[in-house]
Amino acid sequence: MIRQDVYLEKWDWYVIVYYAVDTYYMDEILEELEMIGCTYADEIEEDLTQHPYNNGLTYSNMRRRVSLVVIGLTETPDEFQNTYDHEKGHLAMHIAEEDRMDVFGEEFQYLTGEIGKQTFPVAKRFMCEHCRKDLVGDF
Numbered sequence: 001m002i003r004q005d006v007y008l009e010k011w012d013w014y015v016i017v018y019y020a021v022d023t024y025y026m027d028e029i030l031e032e033l034e035m036i037g038c039t040y041a042d043e044i045e046e047d048l049t050q051h052p053y054n055n056g057l058t059y060s061n062m063r064r065r066v067s068l069v070v071i072g073l074t075e076t077p078d079e080f081q082n083t084y085d086h087e088k089g090h091l092a093m094h095i096a097e098e099d100r101m102d103v104f105g106e107e108f109q110y111l112t113g114e115i116g117k118q119t120f121p122v123a124k125r126f127m128c129e130h131c132r133k134d135l136v137g138d139f
Helices: 023-035 041-050 077-098 106-126 129-136
Strands: 002-008 013-021 056-061 066-072
Touching (some): 023 066
Antiparallel strands (some): 002 013
């Protein structure tokens, strides 16, 4: 598992991203969720435990302007890309909703670009089959 902390300065939003999560790290993630105000961590634990591969979640506390993103273990680089894009989409929509942003406008596109730019240094390692094996081994 890899943890990445991201601060989206223009939107004053803090993001914690966990990559290649398996059930071994569940306690850390649940503790982090509770710290940012999540009241249904048990349901999240159940979902992640029952679906250990190609799964993710995004939880946001709008009032605190903080989000936690989990990208579970994925079986292939394209499954990682799918889950990564899916969770980035949730994150961007949460921020847009809180800031009453037009999701058809330029600011939303800048936001999605900034999320991608800041998470790319870690995420890129899961998009290459050779790099993935060094990080998570073979399934």
